[in-house]
Amino acid sequence: MVNFLDSQTDARRVAALLADYDRRLQALERTTQASRTSIEGGAIDIYDKEGKHRGSVGVQPDGAVAIVPKNSPPPPTPTKPSVQAALAGLVVEWDGTWDDRYVTPTDFALVQVHVGLAPDFTPSPTTLAGTIADVHGGRVTLGIAGYTPVWVRLVGLNTAAAPGPASTAVQGIPRQAVSQDLIDGIIGELKLADDAVTAAKVAVGAIDSQALAAAAVTAEKLGAAAVEAGKIAAGAVTKDAIAVGSVTAGAIAANAITAAALAAGSVTAAAISAGSVTAGALAASSVTAEKLVAGAVQAAALAVDAVTAGKIAANAVTAREIKALSITAAHLAVNSVTATAIQAGVIDASHIKAGAISADKIGIGTTGNLVPDPSFEGAITAVRVQAAGTDWTIVATGHDSPKALQVSAASPTPATRGLALTTVPVLPGEAYYLSFDYLASADWAGNSIRFYAAWEDASGTALSWGTVLVDTPVRGAWTRAAGQHQVPAGAVRARFAVETYLSTAGTVTFDNVEVRPVIGARGSGPRAELSPAGLRLFDGGGDETVSLVSGNRNFLTLTTNGLPVATIDDRGNGHFANLAVAGTLTIGGDSLENVMTYAPRGIVAQGRLVQAVAGGASAYGFAELAFRADPTRMYRIVLDCFATASTDGGEVHVSFRDGGASTPSVNSPVLQTRVFPLGGNSFRPVRVELVRSGADFGAGLHRILSTFNTMWGPPGQTVTLFGRDDVPGHMYVEDIGPAIPDTGVYNSGGGTVTPPRQTVTRYYGAAWSGSYANRGAYNSFYGNTMMQGYYSSNNGVQASLVGFNLGDDLAGAEINEVAVYLYFDHWYSASGGTAIIRAHGHGSRPGTFSSDSDSVSEGFGRNEGKWVDISRIFDNTGWRGIALDPNSSSSQYYGRARGAGQDYAPQLRVTFTK
Numbered sequence: 001m002v003n004f005l006d007s008q009t010d011a012r013r014v015a016a017l018l019a020d021y022d023r024r025l026q027a028l029e030r031t032t033q034a035s036r037t038s039i040e041g042g043a044i045d046i047y048d049k050e051g052k053h054r055g056s057v058g059v060q061p062d063g064a065v066a067i068v069p070k071n072s073p074p075p076p077t078p079t080k081p082s083v084q085a086a087l088a089g090l091v092v093e094w095d096g097t098w099d100d101r102y103v104t105p106t107d108f109a110l111v112q113v114h115v116g117l118a119p120d121f122t123p124s125p126t127t128l129a130g131t132i133a134d135v136h137g138g139r140v141t142l143g144i145a146g147y148t149p150v151w152v153r154l155v156g157l158n159t160a161a162a163p164g165p166a167s168t169a170v171q172g173i174p175r176q177a178v179s180q181d182l183i184d185g186i187i188g189e190l191k192l193a194d195d196a197v198t199a200a201k202v203a204v205g206a207i208d209s210q211a212l213a214a215a216a217v218t219a220e221k222l223g224a225a226a227v228e229a230g231k232i233a234a235g236a237v238t239k240d241a242i243a244v245g246s247v248t249a250g251a252i253a254a255n256a257i258t259a260a261a262l263a264a265g266s267v268t269a270a271a272i273s274a275g276s277v278t279a280g281a282l283a284a285s286s287v288t289a290e291k292l293v294a295g296a297v298q299a300a301a302l303a304v305d306a307v308t309a310g311k312i313a314a315n316a317v318t319a320r321e322i323k324a325l326s327i328t329a330a331h332l333a334v335n336s337v338t339a340t341a342i343q344a345g346v347i348d349a350s351h352i353k354a355g356a357i358s359a360d361k362i363g364i365g366t367t368g369n370l371v372p373d374p375s376f377e378g379a380i381t382a383v384r385v386q387a388a389g390t391d392w393t394i395v396a397t398g399h400d401s402p403k404a405l406q407v408s409a410a411s412p413t414p415a416t417r418g419l420a421l422t423t424v425p426v427l428p429g430e431a432y433y434l435s436f437d438y439l440a441s442a443d444w445a446g447n448s449i450r451f452y453a454a455w456e457d458a459s460g461t462a463l464s465w466g467t468v469l470v471d472t473p474v475r476g477a478w479t480r481a482a483g484q485h486q487v488p489a490g491a492v493r494a495r496f497a498v499e500t501y502l503s504t505a506g507t508v509t510f511d512n513v514e515v516r517p518v519i520g521a522r523g524s525g526p527r528a529e530l531s532p533a534g535l536r537l538f539d540g541g542g543d544e545t546v547s548l549v550s551g552n553r554n555f556l557t558l559t560t561n562g563l564p565v566a567t568i569d570d571r572g573n574g575h576f577a578n579l580a581v582a583g584t585l586t587i588g589g590d591s592l593e594n595v596m597t598y599a600p601r602g603i604v605a606q607g608r609l610v611q612a613v614a615g616g617a618s619a620y621g622f623a624e625l626a627f628r629a630d631p632t633r634m635y636r637i638v639l640d641c642f643a644t645a646s647t648d649g650g651e652v653h654v655s656f657r658d659g660g661a662s663t664p665s666v667n668s669p670v671l672q673t674r675v676f677p678l679g680g681n682s683f684r685p686v687r688v689e690l691v692r693s694g695a696d697f698g699a700g701l702h703r704i705l706s707t708f709n710t711m712w713g714p715p716g717q718t719v720t721l722f723g724r725d726d727v728p729g730h731m732y733v734e735d736i737g738p739a740i741p742d743t744g745v746y747n748s749g750g751g752t753v754t755p756p757r758q759t760v761t762r763y764y765g766a767a768w769s770g771s772y773a774n775r776g777a778y779n780s781f782y783g784n785t786m787m788q789g790y791y792s793s794n795n796g797v798q799a800s801l802v803g804f805n806l807g808d809d810l811a812g813a814e815i816n817e818v819a820v821y822l823y824f825d826h827w828y829s830a831s832g833g834t835a836i837i838r839a840h841g842h843g844s845r846p847g848t849f850s851s852d853s854d855s856v857s858e859g860f861g862r863n864e865g866k867w868v869d870i871s872r873i874f875d876n877t878g879w880r881g882i883a884l885d886p887n888s889s890s891s892q893y894y895g896r897a898r899g900a901g902q903d904y905a906p907q908l909r910v911t912f913t914k
Helices: 009-030 379-388 592-597
Strands: 043-047 053-059 065-069 082-086 089-094 108-116 128-132 138-143 150-158 163-166 170-172 392-395 404-408 415-425 431-440 445-456 462-470 479-486 493-505 507-517 527-531 534-538 544-549 555-560 563-568 602-609 612-615 620-629 633-645 648-658 670-679 684-693 700-711 719-722 729-738 759-772 786-790 797-804 814-827 833-840 856-860 864-869 881-884 895-897 907-913
Touching: 082 170, 089 108, 089 150, 108 138, 128 138, 379 392, 379 415, 404 415, 404 493, 415 507, 431 445, 431 462, 431 493, 431 527, 445 479, 445 507, 493 507, 602 620, 612 620, 612 700, 620 633, 620 729, 633 648, 633 670, 633 700, 648 684, 648 719, 670 684, 670 700, 700 719, 786 833, 786 881, 814 833, 814 856, 833 895, 856 864
Parallel strands: 759 786
Antiparallel strands: 043 053, 053 065, 082 089, 089 138, 108 128, 108 150, 150 163, 150 170, 392 404, 404 507, 415 493, 431 479, 431 507, 445 462, 445 493, 462 479, 527 534, 534 544, 544 555, 555 563, 602 729, 612 719, 620 700, 633 684, 633 719, 633 729, 648 670, 648 700, 759 797, 759 907, 786 797, 786 895, 797 881, 814 864, 814 895, 814 907, 833 856, 833 881
């Protein structure tokens, strides 16, 4: 809305008087008072730009005068210490560097040295053993009680007494002067007082046979069951040492007499009391043939159930000792007769009871898998391998299973070695999905590794083969291969087998084989095929319109009345008739809103002027226009109108004044003034223009008033600003784009030493990237792919780095804005995850991971790429790239991003002034 001010002369005079007072008051307020400022009996608080209390200077509450810091950020993590053994102590040294920061904080105070008994101990006042105060590092010697291993950790402390994270623990062991405190032999018999050696002072086993006098141990010195197996030397008990009837059941401890303790032939019938030898008195396999005198053991000497399986030596009982027909079904333990114990071909139809084989006894695949024992852990595989020969074996380690099937590929000439897994009936037109895991050894050499179906007719002749063929196998790592094949005409059964084809060296290990029928595969025309690989849909012409399968190209075509209307192809490109987006529309990683940020938004306020306003030598208002300023934008304010004067001579001054959120007046601050000469009653165009950033205006509402007055004209001269319906005037505010800094310089025309600074935005593609297992060493398995977070203990908590070739572009530059483009194609959760982004200064890919500690977090969906503002952390011209480093085992952070040289690779966008 445009307002025209009253033209009363008295009002103008009052306004001029107020303007004079305003100028005098402003001049008085601008006079500096700092030279006469002091702190009287108190302190000045210091706050940062966020308003957080960061310290005070002056007289403190305890009466001392000091600078006291407050709320300082904790120090970074010190690097792990160097620990050397010293006499009864340790020498601990710190090199003055940090694990997660390149420079030492300016508020560094000291580094504490803590000692604990375990590597994961938590530093506390009770573990503090010393300090290092030198910012460049230093060493300290600690006295340690005892000579057992201890662990040392370092903790940084700043001037606000705030501790930082503890360093990695390092073990140390204090050094002794000699290997033991008392040298052997230093205490002799004369050094011991009478009765100094008591039972408690004698170690177990300290008194041996050499220390006992002959006949020192008598019967009354032995307690019941005192003589145990471990106390009798091999062969120590002979026939002459046993008196008749002297060995009774109560005198023998359980398992006391072992085979090694008995001399050959030492046990006779006369030496054994009736019933004295019980099962508990005999060690397993202790009674062997050579220990018994013929006829020594009689029925009366054996307690009931004294002879158990564990007391019989291996192979002691042969067919000769077993009475004919004495072993019946009741004497066999459950599952004691296994497949490997039955000779091939021994059991035929005549040995199988009618109805004995039920469905659960037949070795067929379960859950739809037609291969019995697909992970090779059961008896079926054991029998199959035994019959296949020595080239085939079962190994103890599979792919996520306890066992696997392995074949030797070694041969002086190319050889093919295969093993049939199962045979099933089939019908022509059916399709089967085949898949398997294979592990080719590093030295494997051959034509190919195969899992195939031999399609056979009724006579057993193979008509053709459906083969999952791996002719360039991955060596040294488990890999899965899969394929789908259709049964040809004339086939009645399929024989499925694995093989190494025309090979000469190495081994191939197979696991987790799978054969499953494809549902809906028979016939032609419109149909749906469902297999473990996924879903495929075909239209009436037999063309595949939907492919949602793993390990193959995926695409989707939508049709109406047989005509395609929309497509998502196997590259992720979409083609639609119309598209409506309720949320955020992203273009090249930037939301449409951000894309529009880089373009002018046009006129944001305007007024059409078709009236005339007259004034004289005092400032007079013409038109007012209001708008809201955004500090991130640039604005142009324009007044276009006409002027005519009552007489010739003089000039008219036309100005813009800013009233802020209040009503503006002729005394409001002047933003811009233009001067135009006057020529009597003739019309002359008037154009005043101002270009200014929203930050210079200040965020929020601004009411802009255009004012005018005559100067240097004849007395009583008046001037009129006007517009008419046929020649209207305009006042408008225009958004002309994002705010840019003022980089102009003065140049007299004779040349300038320093050229004008420029504000530029540059894009940098990723030069290198990589992932790091356990946030440590580079993991070449992933190549340039960028992993973050924890999936399993194999790689632990992973992190990654990507670098950009910035050259010297940022040297001496002022960084205005930095954003990084990242594309995540996978997250642990289907709903997406969170990227934790940090900065780093590596010029090329390092062997070990490190980055800055500050971070920015951003949520991503699967297969989503976008730009992330990292200006807050990329605040140093020495940074050369970013890190993905959540340092957390939460599944929320496990994700995979594209790296250098891959589709949708990382990019860095830097806006800087230089």
